[in-house]
Structure formats: structure tokens, C-alpha cells
Amino acid sequence: MTQSQDNSGSRHRVVILGGGFGGMEAAKALRQAPAEVTLVDRRNYHLFQPLLYQVATGGLSAADIAIPLRQILRRQANARVRMAQVAGIEPGKRLVVTDRGEIPYDTLVVAVGASHSYFGNESWERFAPGLKDLENAAEIRARILSAFEMAEQETNPAARREWLSFVIIGAGPTGVELAGTLGEISRDTLRGDFRNIRTEEASIFVLDLASRVLPGFPGDLSSAAEHSLIRLGVRPVNGVRVVDVDHRGVTFERQGRRERIAARTVIWAAGVQANPLGKILSERTGAPLDRAGRLLVEPDCSLPGHPEILVIGDLACFRTAGGQALPGLAPVAMQQGRYAGKLIAARLRGQSLPPFRYKNKGTLATIGRHHAVADFGRLHVHGAPAWFLWLFVHLLYLVGFQNRVLVAIQWAFHYFSFSRRARLIVPPPSAEPGVDEQA
């Protein structure tokens, strides 16, 4: 295939890499700008990641939280979408190299995000998948549901217990949300589905190096979350360092002592690492990386010495005036995306913008029915009010009117019937190490 021609004439070419929260907002903020916007993503959809754990636990379907990029940008005449895998960037030539040809840019917005980190233990991935994309979600859903199916057909009590044991590594928001949902599934959703096992006897562990769950939240909210988890039958195991993961369980160290939990289902919700494109950009531009592989950016989100390259979202290490690095959260990426779009539009008018400033509107994490925590700085909320707020905010930010309607209806069904309709094992279990029979 030859390089495709973007008939953009002499208009300023903005290329945005990544259709996540940052890239999407950057593209939309350029709607009125005299620019030719190209959004590049290897996937054809924007993913609403905060609800991905509900797809992984059979509550929602992929289409409820994934919206075609072309649909979002359909009416934006100056924007086009290219589905391609980015292979490299050549800042000298102002070119993006993809598997479908090269794309020239005048301004580049890099918003490719982050993926899991196993901290050098990549071999753990097949035993403990992480939750970053729809494929992960399908895999985790299949493992969770298959574990109950295997337990139902297992007569050896010790082996059955292993199938009914679930370990989540990482007690941040994703880990806590997964653990809480697993608690609800085993206690409510699956109750009555099986004949040989009592699903409510499932053991759900959530492990973390920190001394408390939700270590990013204030201490009182961590306590509230821990209390809620325990009420759902989840056992938080804090202050432990995982030293090994295999298909039969997790080995960890607690206060110097080695312990093990035998479990057939292990989920990784611990570390993230920046997209490898960060390293490439660092090598080509000399921009420094932080320890997580993120690119240190200027106060206007640009790379040092490269005002035409803006880096936003999870790939960027943005230091506030106080010196603190902003966390890898959706609101940060969205605000930086909007800022990047506005900055480019301002430059095209010959104007400038003050440096980016993050407005923290609060952080939420949900644990289960009627339980969530909300951190608004001085104001801390937990329990049912935080939970209803969580529902409202997630419906509000979910892209697409139809998705909002359908997710609201499904949540209403869950609420009143405890049922989760998407309890599908697709594809059926193969000889995956996490699900198979051999020891």
C-alpha cells in the first residue's frame, strides 16, 4: 500500500496519536480550528475505561463502553480517523511512521497512554491478566465464570476450594472495584445458579504492598472502603510483596515471612507503565523520562525544545507548580486534551495560552452496592451518597446518549434483580494455564 494523500492543502496538520480520553478531547477541542486533524489509533473505538471492570465481571457488554471513533468525529468536518498501529515518530522530519504508511504533521499530540507493568516479571501475565482493554476484559470474565463452572464439577474439596479462590493483586481503584464486584457476584448474582457449590463461600483476596486499600485516598476513606470490602466477604491483605505467581496461586512476603494463597484465578491490578512510544520519543528528542517511563513535559504539555510535540495523559509526567506529578487519571487526560486542542487553536490565531492547570474535581472509587468513596480534598464522602454520586458521574461522562440509556437500564436491572446479563464465557475455555486441568 502506498502512503495515502491527505488532501489538506496548506492547512495546519495536527496528528493525534491515541483515541483515549486525552486524544479524543484534543480532537474535539480543535473543531473550530483552521486545521486538518488526523486521529490515529490501532483500534476503531474509544474505550470508557472506568467501567471496564464491569465488562470483565459480566455486568456490561463491550458496546456499552466502547464507542466507534468515527461516530464521535462524524460531524467534525476537519477531522479524520486512521486505523493504524504507530511504529515510530521522526521528530526531525515531522513524520509518524505506522504500519499503514507515514503521516506528516505540523503539530503532534501524543496521547497513547499506559499499559500494565509486571515490574520485570512479565511471565506472570499469563497467570494473572491485567485489565486494560476489551480483550483483557473478555479473558478475565471467562476465567472468573469458568472457575465457578470447574468448582461445580469438582468433587475433591481442596481442589474445589482452589477454584473458588480469587486473588486480585493491587488494591487501587481497579483492584477494589473488581474485588467488590466479585463479592457481589458470588453472594448475590450466582446464588441459586449452582447445585453442588455454594458460591457465597468463594474466597476473594485483594493484595497490596501498601498498608491499606486505596492507598491514593485519604486514610479515613481507605478505612471505609476496607470495611465495605469485608462486608462483601473480601479479605484485604495489606503490606505484602508478591514474589511469585503461577497457575495455582500467589506467593508473597509479609513482614519477611513467605506465605501462599492457592487460587486458580489471579487478576493483576497493580502497576502501569507508559507506552513504549515514550522511550522512542525520549531517544529522538532528548526529553527525559521519569521512573515509570513517562515523558517529562513543559508547563504547556510540550516536550522540551519541541513546542510542536504535545504529550498528554498517562504518557506525560506533568509537574504542578508544587513539584508534584499529576496522577494517571481520566480527568487529567481529558483536561490536558482540551488544553492541547485550545493551545493549538490559539497558536494558529497567533496567540498563546497560560500554562496548563489541573482542576481536581475530586476522586471516586466504588466498592459495591451502596458503597463508594469520594475524595473532594477537604470533603470526604463514603457510603450510599458517594455511591449514587459515582453512578451519576459515570453515566454523565459516558460517551453517547444511547449508551447512557442502555447502561442506566442495565444498572437498574442489576439493582433490582441482582442479575448480571453478560455472564458469557466467550470463547469457551481452552487449555489456558489459568483454567486448565494439569497441575
Added chain:
Amino acid sequence: MTQSQDNSGSRHRVVILGGGFGGMEAAKALRQAPAEVTLVDRRNYHLFQPLLYQVATGGLSAADIAIPLRQILRRQANARVRMAQVAGIEPGKRLVVTDRGEIPYDTLVVAVGASHSYFGNESWERFAPGLKDLENAAEIRARILSAFEMAEQETNPAARREWLSFVIIGAGPTGVELAGTLGEISRDTLRGDFRNIRTEEASIFVLDLASRVLPGFPGDLSSAAEHSLIRLGVRPVNGVRVVDVDHRGVTFERQGRRERIAARTVIWAAGVQANPLGKILSERTGAPLDRAGRLLVEPDCSLPGHPEILVIGDLACFRTAGGQALPGLAPVAMQQGRYAGKLIAARLRGQSLPPFRYKNKGTLATIGRHHAVADFGRLHVHGAPAWFLWLFVHLLYLVGFQNRVLVAIQWAFHYFSFSRRARLIVPPPSAEPGVDEQA
């Protein structure tokens, strides 16, 4: 794993193989019977196959048409579900052999259905996937959507035309439904989504050996369907024999002449063949097979000489009093399933039932918005009335109140916005022969 013990005591053990229309109805019809019912399926859900083409074309999600078997049988205390792959049947020992151990039965209901047949050309499958399960639907959806993405980035007009050409082999109900939906997608759904291509210029061909589309329907309805297809931009190619399929197109013979359509996306909707379990049962019991590999059954759906083995649905060749074999349709399987359940219950009461009789309530096929055909024997209906009837019947028979509500809402959104929300390419295209670059 050891063989699991079903603590059914001395109750009559009914084992049902397959959770499709036949097996599901058989299990439900045994609700009041003094029997221990075990439903065995390698999947954990019942699939509403008549709407599978809508999943394949991005209109619905898997969870809209797939319902967990355990949910359906949750309140039926005498029924249990075992998720296992059937490897064989030993009629002499009255045992089913699965990958999760053996299951003894007193009465066996075999309802394992059929899969595609490539008529001996199994190598075509990777170029032309068929549509039988959710995995196929995801694959076909990814291929269709990826083809438009590839066309958008292709500058060579001939190569672009190949990506915008779609061939459906088989003009039965599934082929016609797929072709009509493809017509709607290219003309309405995707309009405005792309910048370089005009999706409405896509070429959609539907090929069949028969001299008309929907050969199973009366001639006047075939004509109406053909007319509707042409209005959607679909080109029916009748009276042709496919002789080769590869990743660049389809070669066929028409009136002795060899022709070729260059197309990157080919879908197989032509033949079905009975599940291989039919052959195993035939060898073990001496029951004859028909040419499609189906087991010839007695008027009470049992195998000759084996009243304790009932075969229903697509695996059975049931001859009516007139000598005609019943077609492989959902209503046949459902009625036979209910009959099988009632027959077993009657036998347990020491009674008998008259032979099975199929009540033909009519056959429907839909082509696109406002276009469907309905065959009620003497009464033939087509156009908008048949289409609304089709909508109503499919909502009515869809299992689960929640699914009915959610599908109805999504159809309403399609109807008014022409949008199909599940336009997701998951997983993203790999080096599959149907999607890749190399010639």
C-alpha cells in the same frame, strides 16, 4: 478430576446434550417431572441464533442474544447444568463421555445441532467464515468493519474496490439477512463516517446455486426478496456453483463459464452438516444417517431400537407422514424439544404420547428496513407488514425480559438514527488471510 456424583438417588436420570432451542425446551418441559435433569453444553449460554447476523453486523451485542443456561434453569430445582464437551456416547452402558468425566443416563436427549459444511472444501473456511456461534460473529464483524477501514487508507482504486466488495455465499435466510444488513450499513450506517471513500459504493454480492434467492420460500416471495435486495444495492447472482475461494475473492461457474469476483470479504452462508455425534451414535446403534449426516428417527423422535435415546433438532432427520424431512429450523427444534420432555414425563407416569407432529406456524426472513417475507402456507406476505411481524416475533421469542427491553430499545435507536452501536473491531485485525496486506 474424578467423576462427579449426581446425588439423584433413584430418580430417573435425563441427560440432555446441547442447550440450543431443542435442548432448552426439553429441559423446561421436564420441570414438573419426577426426574433428575442434567443439561450438558460446552458453552455456558443459550444462543438465540436467528439474531446472530445482527451481532455479526454490529447491531447487537453478544449478551443481547446469549442467555446464561444457569439463569434460564435457575428456578428449576430438578435441573442442573454441566459445562463440558461431549466426547462420545456409549448406548450399551447408558453413559455419556465428556472431557469432565462420565455422565450416566436413563433417558438421553441428543440436541447438539449442526455446523457449517464446506462440502469437502474445508480449506475455504479461513477465507469465508460461516455464522454459527458468537466467535464467528465477532470474526465476521471485524472483517466487515476492517474492510472499510482498509479501503479508507487505500489509494489504488482497484485495490480499494476489492476492499469495498463483499461476497456472501448462500442466499438462504442467513445469507439474505446478512446481505441486506450490509446494504444498509454501507448506505446508511457508515454514511459520513469516512473521508476518502463513499461507503454506499460498496458492492455486495449474494451467490447461490439455486435459480433464485430464498429457494426455500415460494417463488413470489423470492421475487419480492430479490427486489428488496436490489433496492439496497445488493446484487443477487443466482444459478452459480462456487469452485474456489481465496483471500482475494471467489471463483464460480455459471452456465459452464468460469467467472470471478474480486473481494476481500467473503462470508459463508451455504451449507450445514450435522454434528459429528450423529456418526458416533449411528455406529453404536446402527441407526441410519441421511446424506446430511442426520440421524433418521422414529415418529416419537427416538432412535430405532433405542426408545431411551431421543434425537431432536438439526441432528434429527424426521420424516413426516408425507415422507418429507422436516427442515433445520428453530421452531422444529423447539417443538421437538417440548415433545421430548412431555414424552419422558408421560412415560414416567406409565403413559404414552401420540407421534410428534410439527405445526408449521409460518416462516419469516428479513431483508432490511421495512422489507421481509413471510410464508404462512397459503398466505404470503411481504414488505412492511412482514417486517413488523418479523420484529414482533423475534422480540417475543427472545429469551429474557431484560433482553427484550434492551433489544427493542436498540432497534428503536437504529430505526430513527440508522446507527449501529456495536461497530467494534475486537480484537483488532491480525495477520488473518482475509484481512492482511500481502497478495
